[in-house]
Amino acid sequence: MALRVGVIGGGQLARMMIAPAVELGLELRVLAEADGMSAALAATAVGDYRDLDVVRDFAQGVDVITFDHEHVPQDVLRALVADGIAVHPGPDALQFAQDKLVMRAKLADLGVPQPDWAAVRTRAELQEFLDAHHGAGVVKTPRGGYDGKGVRVVRAAAEADDWLDALVDGDALLVEELVPFVRELAQQVARRVSGEIVAYPVVETVQRDGVCAEVIAPAPAASDRLVRVAEDIGRSIAEGLQVTGMLAVELFETDDDRILVNELAMRPHNSGHWSQDGAVTGQFEQHLRAVADLPLGTTTPRAAWSVMVNILGGPAEGTMGERFGAAMAEHPSAKIHTYGKDPRPGRKVGHVNVSGDDLDDAVYVARAAAVHFD
Numbered sequence: 001m002a003l004r005v006g007v008i009g010g011g012q013l014a015r016m017m018i019a020p021a022v023e024l025g026l027e028l029r030v031l032a033e034a035d036g037m038s039a040a041l042a043a044t045a046v047g048d049y050r051d052l053d054v055v056r057d058f059a060q061g062v063d064v065i066t067f068d069h070e071h072v073p074q075d076v077l078r079a080l081v082a083d084g085i086a087v088h089p090g091p092d093a094l095q096f097a098q099d100k101l102v103m104r105a106k107l108a109d110l111g112v113p114q115p116d117w118a119a120v121r122t123r124a125e126l127q128e129f130l131d132a133h134h135g136a137g138v139v140k141t142p143r144g145g146y147d148g149k150g151v152r153v154v155r156a157a158a159e160a161d162d163w164l165d166a167l168v169d170g171d172a173l174l175v176e177e178l179v180p181f182v183r184e185l186a187q188q189v190a191r192r193v194s195g196e197i198v199a200y201p202v203v204e205t206v207q208r209d210g211v212c213a214e215v216i217a218p219a220p221a222a223s224d225r226l227v228r229v230a231e232d233i234g235r236s237i238a239e240g241l242q243v244t245g246m247l248a249v250e251l252f253e254t255d256d257d258r259i260l261v262n263e264l265a266m267r268p269h270n271s272g273h274w275s276q277d278g279a280v281t282g283q284f285e286q287h288l289r290a291v292a293d294l295p296l297g298t299t300t301p302r303a304a305w306s307v308m309v310n311i312l313g314g315p316a317e318g319t320m321g322e323r324f325g326a327a328m329a330e331h332p333s334a335k336i337h338t339y340g341k342d343p344r345p346g347r348k349v350g351h352v353n354v355s356g357d358d359l360d361d362a363v364y365v366a367r368a369a370a371v372h373f374d
């Protein structure tokens with residue numbers, strides 16, 4: 001019988017595991033939050049991932065559990081592990097992707113370079129940090145943030161009063177130095193259950209309004225040192241945190257050549273979508289191999305450059321499907337991926353990958369194809 005992989009979460013990341021699962025001969029099942037989600041193409045159960053009975057029921061029917069997101073509560077994950085279910089990444093690793101304060105403390109232990117940071121509970125504590133960091137900082141809610149929600153640049157402690165007031169006993173906010181970065185990068189690695197690790201080339205990510213807009217792989221003008229340091233950081237975090245599956249490490253590059261860790265994702269990640277078409281082994285296939293404890297695949301790029309452009313919002317009128325014909329006809333070298341989601345302002349509804357020898361050409365074609373879906 002085929003190994004059965006259960007994915008908790010029915011979004012586009014689960015959806016994009018479906019095709020590689022078929023190729024690998026794995027059976028993919030999805031626990032989706034609602035009917036008709038992106039991953040509904042696979043055998044899908046619908047239920048609340050916070051409800052232990054629901055998750056336990058789903059887990060009974062598979063051999064390994066993995067995720068489309070990092071929001072499954074620790075007590076649910078730990079109950080599954082206690083039941084003897086294989087959960088990858090496991091709760092011990094996932095806690096560092098679920099809580100940015102827990103992550104900062106652990107990365108400090110591991111000696112990984114990161115922005116100056118502190119846990120703050122009061123206006124006075126926050127102001128003290130700002131005063132020690134040129135009067136500015138980035139305040140973050142440790143849990144539940146995504147796409148820049150839960151992140152705020154402040155120049156006075158009072159600007160975070162609403163978040164400080166909402167803290168309940170024992171909770172704290174994370175504050176970080178405002179890093180004067182020259183660009184953002186992402187390093188992906190995969191770690192197999194039995195320990196093998198492979199690394200992808202470090203990529204450049206471009207964010208707009210806190211959301212990833214474009215990715216260039218590999219990162220242009222990356223020195224040998226940058227490539228090596230980013231890979232070392234990725235490997236040591238995967239090892240140090242015992243991550244299983246894909247790990248994405250979001251990084252800042254500063255003008256004095258420092259590489260600092262911003263945050264972690266323990267699943268396939270937007271910064272790795274390029275690899276579906278631009279690397280020998282795409283991140284979705286790699287994630288499945290890693291969590292199913294199969295040998296990992298080569299990460300080498302298939303072309304000098306790959307560019308990924310997100311389709312955000314989608315067409316103001318009509319469906320993505322209606323735009324497909326024109327985009328494919330005009331840009332036959334573009335690989336267009338759609339998520340089966342209804343268009344909505346700012347929503348990630350698809351992306352375009354283009355690979356080639358010339359970076360400017362690849363950027364042009366990827367953007368021109370994506371524009372068809374605006």
Ligand code: ADP
Pocket residue numbers: 115138140145146147148149150151176177178179180181184207210250262263
């Ligand atoms: P999310 O979890 O919502 O993705 P992040 O922590 O990645 O939030 O922050 C979102 C964006 O805010 C980052 O991509 C970066 O552009 C900016 N940012 C976050 N932390 C800092 C920082 N310490 N200094 C400067 N910019 C930051």
